Amino acid sequence: MLKIATYSFGTLILGVATAWVLTEPRHADLEMISSFTPDLARGEYIFTAGGCASCHAGDDGNAEALTGGMAFASAFGTFYAPNISSDPDQGIGTWSALNLADAMLHGTSPEGEHLYPAFPYTSYAKMDPADVVSLHGYLMTLPASTVPSKAHDVGFPFNIRRSLGGWKLLFGTSAGDWVVNDPNMTEQDLQGRYLVEALAHCGECHTPRNALGGMETAKWLGGAPNPSGNGTIPNITPGTLTWSEEDIAYYLESGFTPDFDSVGGHMAHVVDNFAKLDTSDREAVASYLKRVSPVE
Template identity: 45%
Template sequence: MRLLPWGAALALLIAGAGWVLSAPAREPETHAALVGDPEAGRLSFAAAGCASCHIDPEADIDAGVPPVLSGGERFETAFGTFVAPNISPSPQGVGDWTDAQLVHAMAAGVSPDGQHYYPAFPYGSYSRADLQDLVDIAAYIRTLPHSDRENEPRELSFPYSIARTVGLWKRLYVSPDWVLETADTPEIERGRYLVESLGHCAECHTPRGALGGLDTTRWMAGAPNPSGEGRIPNITPAVLTWSEADIVAYLDTGFTPDFDVAGGSMTSVVKNMAQLPASDREAIAAYLKAIPGVE
């Protein structure tokens, strides 16, 4: 009979430890001092592909038209359905948020009311970003059209519906470390930043484990398509035999060396990449040639 109190005490201890370890990160006071530049933010916004997920599902990304970030796109995953939120500068979006709160959401995956966001929001990649780039994105978002679309709830089954557990997931899978540890040239270093951080390319191109974390041992080696149709390709040097010039041209025009054309989600990626300076596309190509090949 004496084992019962000890068992209960152990259970409480484990639960308490889990509660502490899963706590959302506090917003750093230093974020409040950041000042964004909307013009610089326009390019960082394109590199980060924000419109690809948050634009009105019936609209198309057009470099000449400011996107309406109404959200509403539905994403089916093995863990449930996520719906992209409204992040336009309206009260229904992020209009009432401070820039510091927006930066904290992108860098740490924590909402203004101190709740974890699910990693369908690629903050695991954005956590490596320069905070100035993130506050610039926030400043650019302030300049975009408003949308009064109300956010729709996510549809998750137990236990994935317990958002607090995401804190433990973050401890396992969110790291500020670069996957390509050594960048031999400034160009590769810039490409690493764009691919591993702002561009969050690995979120689609790298396979995931049972808990949804990226398998960094198979970095950029391809993965099942989240839509359920086919696979996202392996773009490591072991399989992608395109030259750096071929990669640059593809990111600019969408045309492959075989005169095929980008389709699916890559359509919007190419439209975003085409807005960047040519030097950024060249840096991405150099990075892709520098990462280890994975068969």
């Protein structure tokens, strides 16, 4: 019996140690990040395409204030967008480019804790690290805000951050984990894929999630319940979304549908961002969406 107990205890300790290692927060490659020089014009483009201000702008709507505070209700609690201004105390003014890369590519905070996936790092993880460095450079040029970030309203057991390491093992992504991998994709399609799957993180809203909050990529962009509880996020796959590529590109520029309806809700922020991008970007998104597998 003593041998059995000792063996069981040893197995338990080994299992706990293995789980601890597997759920450890990951970090970006410092040597790789430090090899890039920030391009501020590119950083501004990433800032716009990524919709940073859409979630992190303060109540006054100042796209450069980045005070945070927007609430995101979910089945796991309510999350609040933090202050990501250049303020060194309340914002991210002391963050290095490596810190931002850790957050965006691995969901890891400068303190070495897992970030909640309300911050869409499962999409940003596919970003080019050089773009993260350029974004960091641009963010540091924006005004500082001394407004403190709001604490997330998350109860037990979801407030155990270490458990997010297990969540990442199940649902995390990394560079190259593209959902659409059609070998016949053109350069335009690939640009659209980068915008949809990474920068603009369209799948975060338009793709349904399982009971643990992971995206069901088999139903990529197939529509989902609205987290606010009001209505649904539409299916934008071919077959259901019957708009032409021209219709899609025009909608992303103007906010008007082919049926003479107008954009509403959080999508209005997305259109506002895409309207500032080049025509070729909107056309690339439209081209990519035609490559997505239809979801009934």
